[in-house]
Amino acid sequence: MYYGLSAFRQKEPILINAVNELCNGDFLKSLDRPFEAHVQDQEVTRLFGTNFDASVVNQDMLEEIPGEMFHFKARDEGDTTLLRKCIAPKHLVLKVGAKVILIKNISKDLCNGKQGIVHYLEKDTPPVINFDGNLVPLSDVKFDVYDMQQEKTLACRTQIPVILAFALTVHRAQGQTLNLVEVDCYSFIAPGRMGVAVGRATTTSGLRIINFNRKAAFTRHSDIVYDFYDREFSDFSTDLVCCQKQQVYPSVPDYQDSNVTLDTEPSTSSFDLRDMEHDHQLEEPQLQSPWDINEFIIENQSSTFMNDFLPDFC
Incomplete structure (x- = not known):
């Protein structure tokens, strides 16, 4: 399956593979280690x-x-x-x-x-x-x-x-090239987010991944996204008739009553959860925040930046 994507930040083959496929869980887990001592x-x-x-x-x-x-x-x-x-x-x-x-x-x-x-x-x-x-x-x-x-x-x-x-x-970092980046995966749920985050790095020595979980890496976009990348596109006609043709797309699951959050970030993952062995157990996303909101508000209630948060949490 080809998505028209190529790596231009990364030079190391193993990192390029991790960005494009996100299928090497052991490699990504190995990046949960401190940066070199000289890094501030x-x-x-x-x-x-x-x-x-x-x-x-x-x-x-x-x-x-x-x-x-x-x-x-x-x-x-x-x-x-x-x-x-x-x-x-x-x-x-x-x-x-x-x-x-x-x-x-x-x-x-x-x-x-x-x-x-x-x-x-x-x-x-x-x-x-x-x-x-x-x-x-x-x-x-x-x-x-x-x-x-x-x-x-x-x-x-x-x-x-x-x-x-x-x-x-991750949304704000899209398009960024970061020489030293630490990716915290615990709140990654939307498809493609892991790929976008890892894709900011230029080298393995400049990338650290913490709270890694496979489901965050392998969560797929809707099939309509992959179908779009697989389509063959022709040049626009001068009368733009090509734009007037009605396109029929595959149906998309109804998420109206679901807690799933749809995301429009492009995914670099071609991994299919359906291809995994049935006996392979995925790690569930670790959604529990390390911050206790009540303690945070009490400790920082005198700080001016809290004026942006208090209306939402009080």
């Missing part, structure tokens, strides 16, 4: 399945950096309830030396997903970020909630367009 914690990017886990680790890593914290509060307009899922946080807390990632396209060279290091901070002054040796003062920008049917903006948040990047969700 702040050099490693940690990947998680949920925003909450990434936020907790980012806050912990930020507190370990010496120096003063600077708080940037967003300005909200319109129906603020629509901004609760805005990628730009209501309260952004930074320190000099913190790892950050852009969350909006600013220019041709400063695009969504570009990582940098906070270089300089001063009260009431835009933060200066070091992007690959270029020191860039970042002014705040608008994040709009736009309704296409009403053709108007319903809400707007104005904030510095970065978030902390010591830890990221």
